[in-house]
Amino acid sequence: MDGVNGQVTQKPKVFSYNVVFEPEATQEDILEHSGIKRLLDMAIDGFSCTVFCYGQTGSGKTHTLTGPPHLFENGPDMFSESHGLIFRSFVYLFNQLESRDDQEFTLTASYLEIYNEKVIDLLNMGTNNKPLQVRWSKKKRGFFVENLFEIECAELDDLLAVLEEGLRNRAVASHNMNEYSSRSHTILSVNITSEQKADDGVYITRNGKINFVDLAGSEMTKKTNSEGKTLEEANNINKSLMVLGTCIAALSDSRKRDAHVPYRDSKLTKLLADSLAGNGVTLMIACVSPAKSNISETINTLRYAARAKRIRTKPIIVMDPKEKVIMSLQREVSLLREENAHLKMLIDLGESGLPQGGQHTTSGQSPSLANDPNIAENVPNTALPLMSRQGSFRIDDEKLENLDNRELIRLVQHYMAEHENVRMENKELQEITAELVRDQELVCKENERLLRKLEAASRVSTSDPNAQNDDSVSGNPAASGENQLDSSLATNTSSTNRGSKRGSKISSFRSRSLPSSSSSQVWINPLNDTRGKDTGSATSRRSDNTAPQESPQRPHHLPDSINKELEKRRIGKSMTDLSGSGGSTNSGKSNGGRLNTSDGRNESEFILTRRAPLKSKSISPGVAAGKSGGRGKARSKSVPRQKGGGRGDIPRGPAARGTDRKPKGMRSS
Ligand SMILES: Nc1ncnc2c1ncn2[C@@H]1O[C@H](COP(=O)(O)OP(=O)(O)OP(=O)(O)O)[C@@H](O)[C@H]1O
Structure with a gap:
């Protein structure tokens, strides 16, 4: 920084703030750009807000808040350009309240000063001799002034009268640096209670507040030449401002966030505690003098303001508990x-x-x-x-x-x-959703597996139509594929049955809409259901079988593609009969009339019934009928245990258990 005579005195100091007003700024500029309007809106919404002016004596704090001295002496001139922030805020506040038709407001105002560490009610000067007490409220979890007058203000004029009365009563004295120097800190509070009708006829009450704090200026008593009463006042002012500075320093230092903040050391900090660090929103206006002679005070003020800017509060709306x-x-x-x-x-x-x-x-x-x-x-x-x-x-x-x-x-x-x-x-509901998602995944996997097997079966039978008559039938993938297919169907069914037998909580929901065990064959998740979109797919045909109008006793209906495959391998007659409308299967040599499923057997029986002819038909004609009867027999016995479709794949649960219950007349396999 270039000092006097161009000498470099010290490094430049940089401070940053939200807004900086130049000396030419008008009172209206302060209202418009300081952020006070936002604070007023928040106060209406139920927040506790504070605006305070800080700075050395004579720097313009009172001028910023209330305008020049004597402005109110002959009653407020509504159109004066000199009106400070408080007057302008009151006008703005009432305009806002009138624009909010959906709410009803009640305003009260109080005005106090802290003079020589005594709280005096500026609206009730009787307290001059008997200062008011600052007490802690357990309910509100904050300090309050006992017996402070609160004036109800229905009109703007009422608020202005409060301001006028307070300005008249506050302690002012003259010293070297200010002819009308404030000798006390003053707090003008406007409490805004709003009632808003909410849903269900409940009225929501909010208690917002805006405090205007005009701090007495810090002063160097040497400079002000204070003595006697004024000196005592200056000492008290400086002391309380020092405590305020300590609190701001403690609150702004993130490393000391949990450290003790000495609010109780002065009345001023007790009453500002909530504004500084509690649940309020605070605007600090730092007033500085451009005079070179005040440079150290100016830098101090700027430092204070920079610290205060780092303080973070947690604003909340104050409501009736x-x-x-x-x-x-x-x-x-x-x-x-x-x-x-x-x-x-x-x-x-x-x-x-x-x-x-x-x-x-x-x-x-x-x-x-x-x-x-x-x-x-x-x-x-x-x-x-x-x-x-x-x-x-x-x-x-x-x-x-x-x-x-x-x-x-x-x-x-x-x-x-x-x-x-x-x-x-x-x-x-969340549990059920999770179950459904699990079901869906299971069924999708099964469907995919079935389709893969079907494709494999188709490929094999297309390439080697006589394979089933071959000696190597025991290793015939087509034959084993059919067995696997059966097991897979059983798996699907059992998963459905499992679903229907879940805990009572879930079944209370699912039983209303999930199919009973006797009616369902393959649980198709409707989210993946392509019925009506892709009628050619096996999935869509299966889901047709699960349509609600279908009889719960209706037996399995195999997809056409499977039936065709079975036909190709000449085992299809009984299968077609089985999977068809339940016509007689008496023509089948190995199963005779026993495989007729039109008698309403449950599906587990059906699955087992179908497996028997597969073993006897797919294996017997080729194996037993011919070339290697012994092997055929062995194969027949071993079928349930092997090749992926064996017992290891038979699911537990009702359907799986059903496979152990042999239908009447069923041959042991
Ligand atoms: N921006 C301004 N424009 C015109 N006059 C101003 C301005 N700021 C301050 N003044 C005048 O300077 C004088 C001192 O200002 P003010 O009383 O507001 O200072 P202060 O910071 O409140 O001092 P103290 O702490 O001693 O009360 C007043 O006469 C005031 O009208």
């Missing part, structure tokens, strides 16, 4: 309802292609909620006027205001019960 609970529960209930509806939609989508075993509620109101005794039955009679029996939980708009504490508690309890119910239901 009871209403806060009601609101948060309402919000949670509505969120959970949305999630519920979404999960139900997913489940409905997942089940839409399956036979409906029962009623499934698809309305917004969940069955468990609708029938919830906590909601419907446990509503006490005394609270009945508040509730609507239709739908879920409603509150009569007019009655709410007249609720006493007991009824409010009951109301909250009901919300909590509803909330708990929706949460439980949500959990159940």
Whole structure:
């Protein structure tokens, strides 16, 4: 920095701030660009906001906040250009309040000064002799001034009257640096209580606040030539400003975030504690003098401001605790309802292609909620006027205001019960969704495996139509493929049966829409169902079999492609009969009439029944009939155990167990 006579005195210091006003800036510029409008909006919304001016004596703090001295002496001139930030903020505030039609506001204002560490009510000068006490409020978790006057302000004029009265009463004295020097810190507070009608007729009350703090200026007593009373005032001012500086330094240092902040060391910091680091939003206006003689004070002020800029608060909306609970529960209930509806939609989508075993509620109101005794039955009679029996939980708009504490508690309890119910239901739905996804994956894998085997079978039979008559039939992939196919079908079925036998929680939902074990053959996940789109695929044909209108006793219907394959290998007659409409299979030598499935046998029996002819037919004609009867027999015995379609692949569960129950007259294999 170039000093006087061009001498380099020290390195330049760089500070950064949100806004810097040049000396030419007008009072209106401060209103428009300082950010105060945003603070006022937040105060209306329920936040606790503070704007304070800091700087050395005579730097223009009071001028910035209230304008030049004597401005209010003959009553406020509404059109004066000199009006400071407080006057302009009041005008802005009332304009904003009028524009918010959906809310009702109540404004109160208080005005105090801290003079020589005593709190004096500027709206009740009787306290001059008996200072007010600053106390800790457990309920509000903050300091407050006991017995401070609060004036209700219905009009802008009321607020301006408060400002005028306070300015008249505050302590002012003259010294070398300022003819009208503030000898105290003043805090003008405007409390804004808003009531807004929310859903369900609940009124949401918010308590916002804006504090205008005009700090007394720090002063070097040598410079100001203070003595006597003014010197005492200066010492007290400097002391409290020093504590404020210590608090700001502690709060701005991230390494000392958990360290002790000495709010209690002065009345000023006690009352500003919430603004500095609590749940409020604070705007600091640092006033500096451009005079070279004030350079050290100016740098000090800039340093303070830079530190204060690093402080982070956690702004919250101040609400009535009871209403806060009601609101948060309402919000949670509505969120959970949305999630519920979404999960139900997913489940409905997942089940839409399956036979409906029962009623499934698809309305917004969940069955468990609708029938919830906590909601419907446990509503006490005394609270009945508040509730609507239709739908879920409603509150009569007019009655709410007249609720006493007991009824409010009951109301909250009901919300909590509803909330708990929706949460439980949500959990159940999530479990079911997870089950469905697992089912889907299983079935998809099985379908893919089946299709691969079918393709393999087709390839082999196309290339070697006489393969089944060959000696090597025991190793015939086509033959073993058929056995594997059977096992695969059993796997699919058993997975369905497993699904229907899940825990009661899940079955309570699934039993309504999942097919019973006797009616389902292959569980096709409707999400992957291509019915109507690709009629040629095996999957789509299988899913046709699971259509709801189908008789639950209807036996397996094999895909045409499989039947064709079986036909090609000349084992198809009995299979076709089996898989067809249930016509007589008496023509089959090995199975005779025993394989007729039109008698409504359950599917596990059916699967086993089908396996028998495969063994006897696919193996017997080639093997037993001819060339290697012994091998054929051995093969016949070993079939269930081997080649991927053996016992290892037979799933556990009802269908698998069914394979051990031999149908009447069935030959042991
Ligand atoms: N931007 C400005 N334009 C015109 N006059 C100003 C400006 N800033 C301050 N002044 C004048 O300077 C004088 C001192 O200002 P002010 O009283 O606001 O200082 P202060 O910081 O509040 O001092 P103290 O801490 O001693 O109270 C006042 O007469 C005021 O009108």
